[in-house]
Amino acid sequence: MTSDNVIEAESIKAAEPQPAKKVDDQLIDELVGRVQAEGLQLTGEGGLLQQLTKRLLESALEGEITDHLGYDKHDPAGKNGGNSRNGTRGKTVLTDVGPVEITVPRDREGSFEPKIVKKRQKRLSGVDEMVISLSAKGLTTGEVQAHLSEVYGADVSRQSISTITDKILEGMAEWQNRPLDAVYPVIFIDAIHVKIRDGAVANRPIYVALAVTVEGRRDILGLWAGDGGEGAKHWMHILTEIKNRSVNDVLMLVCDGLKGGGLPDAVETVWPRTTVQTCLVHLAALERFAEFADAWGKKYPAIVRLWENAWEEFTPFLRFDTEIRRMVCTTTAIESVNARIRRAVKARGHFPNEQAALKCVYMAIMSLDPTGKGQARWTMRWKTALNAFDITFDGHLSAARQ
Numbered sequence: 001m002t003s004d005n006v007i008e009a010e011s012i013k014a015a016e017p018q019p020a021k022k023v024d025d026q027l028i029d030e031l032v033g034r035v036q037a038e039g040l041q042l043t044g045e046g047g048l049l050q051q052l053t054k055r056l057l058e059s060a061l062e063g064e065i066t067d068h069l070g071y072d073k074h075d076p077a078g079k080n081g082g083n084s085r086n087g088t089r090g091k092t093v094l095t096d097v098g099p100v101e102i103t104v105p106r107d108r109e110g111s112f113e114p115k116i117v118k119k120r121q122k123r124l125s126g127v128d129e130m131v132i133s134l135s136a137k138g139l140t141t142g143e144v145q146a147h148l149s150e151v152y153g154a155d156v157s158r159q160s161i162s163t164i165t166d167k168i169l170e171g172m173a174e175w176q177n178r179p180l181d182a183v184y185p186v187i188f189i190d191a192i193h194v195k196i197r198d199g200a201v202a203n204r205p206i207y208v209a210l211a212v213t214v215e216g217r218r219d220i221l222g223l224w225a226g227d228g229g230e231g232a233k234h235w236m237h238i239l240t241e242i243k244n245r246s247v248n249d250v251l252m253l254v255c256d257g258l259k260g261g262g263l264p265d266a267v268e269t270v271w272p273r274t275t276v277q278t279c280l281v282h283l284a285a286l287e288r289f290a291e292f293a294d295a296w297g298k299k300y301p302a303i304v305r306l307w308e309n310a311w312e313e314f315t316p317f318l319r320f321d322t323e324i325r326r327m328v329c330t331t332t333a334i335e336s337v338n339a340r341i342r343r344a345v346k347a348r349g350h351f352p353n354e355q356a357a358l359k360c361v362y363m364a365i366m367s368l369d370p371t372g373k374g375q376a377r378w379t380m381r382w383k384t385a386l387n388a389f390d391i392t393f394d395g396h397l398s399a400a401r402q
Contacts, residue, residue, distance in 0.1 A: 050095075050098055050100055053095055053100050054100050054101065054102055057093070057100065057102050057116065057117060058102050058103060060116045061102070061104055061105055061114055061116060061117065062105060064112075064114055064115060064116065065085065065105040065107065065112055065114075068107065068111075068112050069083060069084065069085065069107060069112075073085065083107050083108055083109045083111065084107065084108055085105060085106070085107060085108075086106045086107055086108045087105075087106055088103040088104055088105050088106060089103070089104050089106060090102075090103055090104075091103075091104050091117070092122070093117055093121070093122055093123065093124060094122060094123045094124070094127050094148075094156065095123075095124045095127065102117070104117065123156075123164075127148075128164050128167070130148075131144055131148075131156075131161055131164045131165065132164065132165055132167075132168060132363065133367065134147060135161070135165050135360075135363055136344065136363035136364055136366060136367035137343075137344065137364075137367065138343050138344035138345075138346070138347035138348070138364070139347065140347060140348060141158040141161045141162055142158060143347075144156075144161050145157070145158055145161060165359065165363070166359075168359065168362065168363060168366075169355075169359060172358070172359065172362045175222075175362070176222050176223065177245070178245070179245055179246050180211075180219075180221060180242065180245045180246050180247050181211075181213055181214070181219070181246070181247065182246055182247065182248050182249065183214060183247075183248065183249045183250075183251075184211040184212065184213065184214075184219075184247060184249075184250050184251070185212050185213075185214060185251045185252065185386060185389045186211065186212045186250075186251065186252045186253070186254060186389075187209055187210070187211045187212075187221070187242075187250050187252075187253050187254070188209070188210045188211075188253075188254045188255075188334040189207060189208070189209050189210075189253065189254070189255045189263070190207070190208055190210075190255075190334045190335075190338060191205040191206065191207050191208070191226070192205070192206045192208060192338055192341050192342060192345065192361065193205055193206075194206055194345050194350075194351060194357045194360075194361075195349065195350035195351065196350065196351050196352075196353065196354060196357055197350050197351065197352055197353075198353065198354075201350050203228070204225060204226065204227060204228065204354070204357070205225070205226040205228060205230075206223055206224070206225050206226070206357060206358065206361055207223070207224045207225075207226060207238065208220065208223060208334065208337065208338065208341070208361075209221040209222055209224075209238070209242065210334045210337060212382055212386075214386070215379065216378065216379040216380075216381075216382035216383055216386055217375055217378065217379055218337075218374075218375060218378045220337070220365055221242055221245075221247075222241070222242070223358055223361055223362060223365075224238050225354045225357065225358060230262070231262040232262025232263075232265050232266050233262070234262070235262050235263045235265075235266035235267075236262075236266045236269065236270070238266075239266050239267060239270040239271075240270055243270050243271070249271065249273070249274075250267075250271050250274045251274065251275065251389060251393050252274065252275045252276075252277055253267050253271075253274050253275070253276050253277070254277045255276070255277075263276070264276045337365070337368065340364050340365075340367075340368060341361050341364045341365065343364075344360055344361070344363070344364040345357075345360060345361065345364075348360055
């Protein structure tokens, strides 16, 4: 290799992004040794972690103002050179290790804009994430406030906590309008009932649409609030919205005895080839029905009529392979999601408005599977059923995967 080639190779290597350096293990050992030897406090007020956080933040801020001004602190080059340092101001920021008091450098022109701790910023990002995580698990603003005070010694108002969680509303709107897949094997639609105080406290449904993708993954398509009087027009609005987000084909839609008889008609209008299946757990067992009708038909004619009226929605189930029947005969697939949502909703009691209820449900959904293990199990459970779907529906899923 010529010297020019060597220089070129070294230049390319230098230009490549280098892995981040790890904190020196020896330095960590020294710090831990001092904590143990001198009886220092590691966590809590005045602990080593707070002191380190303070020093790191202040060093980073000093580096930022040096870059802004173009000279180091106490460097003669800064004299009579226009803008210069102008002392510091004190500030307390809430961090993962508790409140930390830092000094922020200032410049005479007031043009310095810190990046690591911005002007008027009182919390580092980890704290916001913590508040959202606790709220998603169903803690009320008062409980989050108490937790931050007890564990971190931080005084955060309920209004501040509400402000933090309100940041997700923009993300929620983006999520609700995101493009979807072109084909879904199954969409489950179910309702969670919440108490909303709108003049008077009343039960209101929030509808959840959960889909199985062609790869067998779980995909929650959206959330919609209802008023309990849903009919064909309401369902047309929801299904049309889903279709307009690129969903051209749904092989089967499973519903959970939802109020409002217009859902099957709306499905037929939006996706004419889609099979609508009612959750079977809401009807009596088929093999017992004949016995029941003979023994109790005269006394309970309404139940007999329930079966007769629901027969067209029930019979599609019988046409499919056993693997498909097992996965879609109930809405068990969506119940694990609903259970998490119900825990979060129950902790709140009631909500001041519809948006607050939707925000709570959205946060619960976003915190469903932080490790991804749930998705892996879901995919394995659906593998055989999806193969059966592909055969039954003439290769629609294979085509959609390509």
